[in-house]
Amino acid sequence: MSVAGSPAVGYLDAAATAPLRPEARAAMLAVLEGGQANASSVHSPGFRARELVEGARARIARAVGATPGEVIFTSGGTEANSLAIVGLALARPRGRHIVTTAIEHSSVLESCRYLERVFGFELTVLPVDADGLVDQGAAAQAIRPDTTLVSVGLANGEIGTVQSLGELAARASGLGVTVHTDAVQAAAALPVSFGSGAPPGAAPDPSAWPGRSVDALTVASHKFGGPQGVGALIVRAHLPIEPIIHGGGQERGARSGTENVAGIAGFAAAVAALTGQIGSTALALMDSRDELIARLLAEVPGAALTGHASERLPGHASFTISGVSGESLLVALDTAGVAVSSGSACAAGKSEPSPVLLALGLSDELAQTAVRFSLAEPLAPATLDRIIQVLRAEVLRG
Ligand SMILES: Cc1ncc(COP(=O)(O)O)c(C=O)c1O
The missing domain is CATH 3.40.640.10 (Type I PLP-dependent aspartate aminotransferase-like (Major domain))
Known part of the structure; x- marks a missing residue:
């Protein structure tokens, strides 16, 4: 999938704006x-x-x-x-x-x-x-x-x-x-x-x-x-x-x-x-989301899910990764061709922690480590491997 003016990327920011149908x-x-x-x-x-x-x-x-x-x-x-x-x-x-x-x-x-x-x-x-x-x-x-x-x-x-x-x-x-x-x-x-x-x-x-x-x-x-x-x-x-x-x-x-x-x-x-596709799309996205969540929690040290484990949007996986800044995760993923958000796009550019994450009881420091993946289509296995690789490298770099 590609977005206007950029090379083909893993575009995982549908919650900000989904690709044009x-x-x-x-x-x-x-x-x-x-x-x-x-x-x-x-x-x-x-x-x-x-x-x-x-x-x-x-x-x-x-x-x-x-x-x-x-x-x-x-x-x-x-x-x-x-x-x-x-x-x-x-x-x-x-x-x-x-x-x-x-x-x-x-x-x-x-x-x-x-x-x-x-x-x-x-x-x-x-x-x-x-x-x-x-x-x-x-x-x-x-x-x-x-x-x-x-x-x-x-x-x-x-x-x-x-x-x-x-x-x-x-x-x-x-x-x-x-x-x-x-x-x-x-x-x-x-x-x-x-x-x-x-x-x-x-x-x-x-x-x-x-x-x-x-x-x-x-x-x-x-x-x-x-x-x-x-x-x-x-x-x-x-x-x-x-x-x-x-x-x-x-x-x-x-x-x-x-x-x-x-x-x-x-x-x-x-x-x-x-209309009419919504049920089948949701099921396909859920499989991808659950795999992303399971692998990230198992393979990226310090990763924790934000939001409800099951009562959540089908293509949505959001995390904090303690010790790493959300902004640096974003940049590292972008460099690897994967587009994600750290919080809502509307709040992007602000350096304050997200009020939503603070409302969950997270500390300012942890809220600054947020990263959000939002899918419009199921994730390719190679993209998932790449995400895990980049995140692990960022955590190791500290
Ligand atoms: C829950 C929610 N409400 C409202 C908006 C604002 O919509 P728009 O970007 O069309 O102004 C957004 C955008 O991120 C949103 O996520």
Whole structure:
């Protein structure tokens, strides 16, 4: 597999951005080469652009058991999370209290902190255990009469842990609290349903389906083979939402701005390619992941798994390797032609330890030794051997 502008490498950073699927590329090229037009224009090219956007909306809605009117296109996961948190909390006058967790993506946590800072909201940030699982009982108790929103991610990109949202979401929803889940990482590998039934190809973990008790769900196209810079907030049609981007009133007034027609077409093509394959892909990735985990723990001194051993994303393996800096591991692997991350790509470039790893109870020092492998396809045996070789050499070098 190769990434743009670089030689063929073992690309093991799908959790940052997955390789573009050929179906998505073809759909985007068809739009770009067919002559782009504004989907709001009142002429034939504009009508065709509108048709593409609405076709994509219907396809994405069908894949997650939503209705087309529930899909709001955004510029990606960050914007969809911001719209969910800020837009839903400001539009709903139940109270000024939000519940979230210590391991949410920064786009969730920073949106909550924005509401705290500017609008006087109160925040309950739920702790997680050493595996990254939220205590369901503590979470349920955190809900108060003035709680407006609960936002808990379905799967964590840094440590791979998959939450069982069912109990918390059902309780919050039963009390009239709006429930949002960031499904950006989960949607690439697990069946994610906004409806009451199991999605097609449902496996391997039924408890991961957010289902009817979730009111809003975030997805981002580039995490499963669509283009970067496009995503969606899927939100129940009856819920009021305060826009965070103001203008011409596109996307049922919730997100103004000319639609990214080519990006949206690529997003829908990636969704179509993913749907139906998800169970078999997950099983193949799990085999590779488990082999990578087993060999790394057995053959690399000081290696420890981060995140849950079994409740984790199928292609995700993350570790700390005591005594070696994560950055130097990254460079050594990159030099050997293997692309990985030390934490989330969004946090890359920062030298502070990851707040997610600290929330698990890791020391600053150990958190700085993190390395993450995230697979879009099963690992070639030679790549696995190479990884082990490079890591062992780095540990020996100290
Ligand atoms: C769980 C999660 N949420 C949100 C995002 C942000 O998505 P985007 O990169 O499309 O803005 C990411 C990206 O890494 C993520 O992993």
